Amino acid sequence: MLNFASDYIAGAHPAILKKLEETNMELLPGYGTDHYTAQAKEKIKNACHCQDADVYFLVGGTQTNSTIIGAMLADYEGVVSADTGHINAHEAGAVEYTGHKVLTIPGHDGKIDAKELKDYIAGFYGDDNYTHMVFPGMVYISYPTEYGTIYSKDEMEQIHAICKQYDIPLFVDGARLGYGLASKESDLTLETLAANCDVFYIGGTKVGALFGEAVVFTHANAPKHFYTMTKQHGAMLAKGWLTGLQYDVLFTDDLYMQVSRHAIEMAEKLKEILKKHGMNFYLESPTNQQFVIIEDEKARQLEKHVVTSFWEKYDETHTVIRFATAWSTTEENLEALNQVLAQL
Amino acid sequence: MLNFASDYIAGAHPAILKKLEETNMELLPGYGTDHYTAQAKEKIKNACHCQDADVYFLVGGTQTNSTIIGAMLADYEGVVSADTGHINAHEAGAVEYTGHKVLTIPGHDGKIDAKELKDYIAGFYGDDNYTHMVFPGMVYISYPTEYGTIYSKDEMEQIHAICKQYDIPLFVDGARLGYGLASKESDLTLETLAANCDVFYIGGTKVGALFGEAVVFTHANAPKHFYTMTKQHGAMLAKGWLTGLQYDVLFTDDLYMQVSRHAIEMAEKLKEILKKHGMNFYLESPTNQQFVIIEDEKARQLEKHVVTSFWEKYDETHTVIRFATAWSTTEENLEALNQVLAQL
Amino acid sequence: MLNFASDYIAGAHPAILKKLEETNMELLPGYGTDHYTAQAKEKIKNACHCQDADVYFLVGGTQTNSTIIGAMLADYEGVVSADTGHINAHEAGAVEYTGHKVLTIPGHDGKIDAKELKDYIAGFYGDDNYTHMVFPGMVYISYPTEYGTIYSKDEMEQIHAICKQYDIPLFVDGARLGYGLASKESDLTLETLAANCDVFYIGGTKVGALFGEAVVFTHANAPKHFYTMTKQHGAMLAKGWLTGLQYDVLFTDDLYMQVSRHAIEMAEKLKEILKKHGMNFYLESPTNQQFVIIEDEKARQLEKHVVTSFWEKYDETHTVIRFATAWSTTEENLEALNQVLAQL
């Protein structure tokens, strides 16, 4: 069956599997103290042009979000997020489980607005009762967002400036980072992204790896003993090299961006196919996730041939569904989808 | 200086102080195991017509909210509240500190709407991804609300019916309970309130006591070892009888409702005075809190003579301020306010 | 019935009750922003000779312990305590509820040993795996201890020196502080205690107040936004002045130490009476708590006339029970006990 449900439906890029095989019986020290991990960290620092970055490898997105947020916030602080932010909506309360509130401001197609952010924080400090309230202690955005949209460099700079003004870190959830940076509409690079936030991660799970998220504290600003806190959060892999060497591969010969660009090319073609067949887009997304509004009856026909993701009910008779491409999507997949849609 | 800032600006009803003196050197067992506490519990059960209720005495409102919510929710659950609910806005993240999310729905002058509550919960279970989300595990409302408004018996029944349908408890924050029940617009009593929720508390701090909140689990439904959990939350007083005997006094000869009715009478007169002097009400409140929109310049004049509470900015040149009456408000206080406003 | 069960069996010193009455209808701002609280803080700073101390008033001991510990520790840190420490044994896991481990070292009649403390911390950093372990982030001692024993000035200096060496705070639980300082064996004063720790509290609940614990951060070292964290922990009283003015009274004309000395005199007489009647002491305590080993049969006789506290089983046929004196103990109480024991 055709599957466009998400970008985590296939294993890993063949180069990664090959590396896993080659190194399978190499006896290595645990917990990320191996040389592959060290090497991967160097490559990432170079790619980000951040020589004083602190790099850590964690396993999955929710884990990475709650570990970073829990570690960086003081007890009296919460994290500001779009109401549609993944941490607010789809992580089963993992942030709250660490004792911190998610402070929501409106999401606009998944993005927060710099002006609204500023008003929110200024409003907080302007409230006579703010010492009885949760302090905004960090700003969380995702790049690309949960709706596939991306911030421009200018928007990032504005948001980061507000964070700097209030001396709170800006955290970028990059679970799909490659697909954002590779977007034809993106004016950001790893380097400019790193320059405009305090911590972000380079998603591996959805961008060519079996699993793994590479956390980059951009200016030697990792919380003290972050390593121990990853252990406390159950986020430290005994065979830490497994993540390290996947990133070593992804950051060799620009593979990470290469597979990302492929997914974006596939997404561009996907959009054309969807348009050709009269699909109604829920919003304009320049990355690998495409959301369409579909009649429920048509959705039932479609799901006999193609797996997509339910996103939300649109109205009584329509549903928003998601089609995603990934590093693993092929021209054949798209052509097959084209055939299916032609006959729907 | 005149003070209408809140309902917690004076000590305790004289009958309570008298009782504290009389019993001062009576040697009593600690942690609420004394006979005054036992007696107060009986009186409360009788007043609520809930013979199988479980009654506990805690110290303050935020503490009571987070202890109850933390104790009643499973790890995967959050508490549904109006966005303006005290637990969401003004308790410094005490609920999140216990690991649970506050799930917000819109507040309408402080109240939640039964239909919107139903849609929210039905929407949750209708979402394909609900197992990745925080379960609605409890509904929190305040009576009266943070804006002085109250639910009708009919509204309470509707909300409670939804909770029963989904098998989750309805929790009523009654920090100002007396002022709600004594309102001329209320059609609820302690008995009918208790019959329409699973746990509520009878606020003492704001209604005649030095401090104290009497928690009533209405049908023998206190969480297992709730006593130990109050200890764990730092909510157990060594000299537990201090709270017990305050409630013993408040629930003798209907004192609790008597002082509440007095505050409401004072509030009615306050409203007349405010109206007479052309004050613009932010909303219609039938209880002891009155919110007016005032020009900033006028507010500055007023605060030379009267303490009120800043509530929120209304627009560039206006502010919402709160006037509150209480069991301790006198006719003299009101007349003095009348004089001040006349000269403003 | 005679009652020597604890030091929290009576209300408050009459001077406190009198003050509560006098100020009952004085309208005051909430949350500890009143002038009585400000004044009490000044008096405490003077009494401690700590002009740059940060002083806060909380309600009870368990609450104070968990709020301070939760606020001062980083996520990766735990608090070192004697295994018999109150936080480890009798607070229902309140510290762990804040996410932190209690790291135990042996208690010797309730006290920790400086050498063992040093070995513990040095051993931690000497362990190859320490980054997988909970960091010792604070040292907790009680003065007097749960067994009535006290540290000498020299012992305090040694313990504090170790804390300074490792740059972690020393926290002294002073729930019964007055009874320690007033002990004839104590060579400490409020001033020298304050000079030898980073945070401590002056217990009120057990030493003359209705309730209240005065927290002293000795050198302007309160955690950032500690005020908000007391709110988050449910430890902030709406009528904050109630605690403030109790301490205002206790720190006027040396009342705190005066009532403490009275309790110690009563304890000295109690010891004589117990000895006279052949009671077997479990340990030598120089403060207001006395522990005796009693045959179970005799204990059953005793409890018909006197309330004491069960402490622990000593062996198959004996139990350790506690007799406590307090500010409220009278010569008459002791004489009555004498009579009872004579006839046992």
Add this chain to the structure above:
Amino acid sequence: MLNFASDYIAGAHPAILKKLEETNMELLPGYGTDHYTAQAKEKIKNACHCQDADVYFLVGGTQTNSTIIGAMLADYEGVVSADTGHINAHEAGAVEYTGHKVLTIPGHDGKIDAKELKDYIAGFYGDDNYTHMVFPGMVYISYPTEYGTIYSKDEMEQIHAICKQYDIPLFVDGARLGYGLASKESDLTLETLAANCDVFYIGGTKVGALFGEAVVFTHANAPKHFYTMTKQHGAMLAKGWLTGLQYDVLFTDDLYMQVSRHAIEMAEKLKEILKKHGMNFYLESPTNQQFVIIEDEKARQLEKHVVTSFWEKYDETHTVIRFATAWSTTEENLEALNQVLAQL
């Protein structure tokens, strides 16, 4: 360099790598909803002879421990463990981070004693103050223990009987389960282990898999919405099939026990070699971990040729080090070690 540091120094059994390759481009649903995961669960239930078991796949040991413990305990409960238990000593406070205390009893070569466990729990309920203490809500043991020792079937039955008497679950940390069951001294099987506890896990990370721990709730007793709680703990893998199919392979043709037996054979030979060269054993271990007491000078010689694990300081001049075998250990490794030791 020779490496006997641990049992997590190599990748995965070749059959697992092969399966990963074969399925790499098979498009699968996420979060463990795939057919490999379903199939693996069935195979595990069959292997355990537990048709009504609930099986979940998590990623690593610390994560699995804290997720299970956090999910199964009520707020007022802690988990009883040997003081040497992994959760108490080497998980960076992950259990406390979930709000729960680890209640320690003495470990005897890593094992708890049934009689001491019974005395501890009976003592708890026999204490007059137990409602102020942390309830024993679960018993945690590891099989094999952190010192390589194992419980006999008889010992397991005794411990389980005590748990049943107090109606609390028995949880077996099986991070190295295969190496315990394969031990020549073991009289347990997967079936009899499952029959004598309430939840355990079948360690994969150390026994042939790249990563993964298979949690078995033995009698349909998984906590409600455990799936959501794994998400909340950051323990849910997007590509859940990666764990599922590793277990599918391990539970095909008895591979799990086969590789475990191999490691035990290697351990037996290792012991002979160590003995032959006069090594002094710290304790008698029948599983894959062997602890020897070595002179510090000799240790420095050894570490030029062989990686082992520092365990603890034995005395001023000696250290305890660990040699571990695993599924990946070869005869050649052992022979090389033999050579090294001969020349030391």
